[in-house]
Amino acid sequence: MTVAALAEIADRVRGLFPCPVAVCAEGIGASEAELWPVEAEAMRAAVPRRRAEFAAGRAVARRAIAELGLPPVAIPMQPDRSPGWPAGVAGSITHTDVLALAAVARAEVIAAIGIDAEPDEPLPSGVAEMVCRPEERAWCATMPDPARAERLIFVAKEAAYKCQYPLSRAGLEFDALSIEAAADGALVARFTLPAGPFATGDRLSGRAARCGGLVIAAFALPHRP
Structure with missing residues (x-):
């Protein structure tokens, strides 16, 4: 994926938030050398692909933190596998086969x-059948491409799960959230x-949003407060 395409995706994600959020994107495989020691230890037994995804995610997270005017830090993997954000920072990381995205504030x-991205x-x-509740399946059936609408529901649930988790520490099943999606891109997770x-x-x-595939x-x- 080109630098211009990555920048376009980051800009589009930035625009999804109601207030300023630092967002960075990077291609998978570009930052293998940037793992900090505590991060590298978490990936010691990981396969090369997983290590590359992890490294790209940490790299974009550090770049986004720098955009907030904060110093670079290690972002360890916690026992529950979520990122260990530094004090005073809220953030989320997501990966696809080709890129890593991070959003921090x-x-x-x-x-x-909470952010998530999947191929469109x-x-x-x-x-x-595992992801969507009956009311979500009914909504998807009204869409021009029901299977792509189902993908949107999946991505929205993953992002909402990541958003609620730092506060609840609850591992939710898919049916614990019901997604409502509007034509203008607005989402509600109930x-x-x-x-x-x-x-x-x-x-x-x-x-x-849909951008860059x-x-x-x-x-x-x-x-x-």
């Missing part, structure tokens, strides 16, 4: 971020079950 502005292609046969501080019926607001979803929770 100061925690005094945004309490939690139909969801494989049989996956929708909790169908309680999770940590979130009650049944609570909602997360986000947005989705990808479908991308982003959610953010504003900081509330």
Whole structure:
């Protein structure tokens, strides 16, 4: 993927958030040498492909943190496999086969971020039954390309899951969130079950976009003192 294409995707993701968020994108395989010791230890037994994805994700996360005016730091993998963000930073990382994306913000502005990206292609046969709730399947059936709409639901759920996780530490199943998608790209993720501080019926607001052959979803929770 070209530098221009990566910059276009980063710009598009940046525009999905309601307030300033630092977003960076990089091709997989470009940053193998940039793992910090604690990160390299987490990848010691990983296959080369996984190590390359991890390295690219950490590289773009550090670049995004630098855009906030903060010093570079290691971003270790926590026991639950989520990124260990430095104090005062909220962030999210996602990978596809070809690129890594990171979005970060100061925690005094945004309490939690979730992003996800997937190829803008139909969801494989049989996956929708595991991912989509009945109301989501009904909505997808009204779309011109139902299988691509199902992919959007999947990406939105992954992004919403990442957004809620730092606050709830709850490993949710797909049916614990119900996604509503609007024609203008607006997303709502509604909790169908309680999770940590979130009650049944609570909602997360986000947005989705299609760019560079990808479908991308982003959610953010504003900081509330």
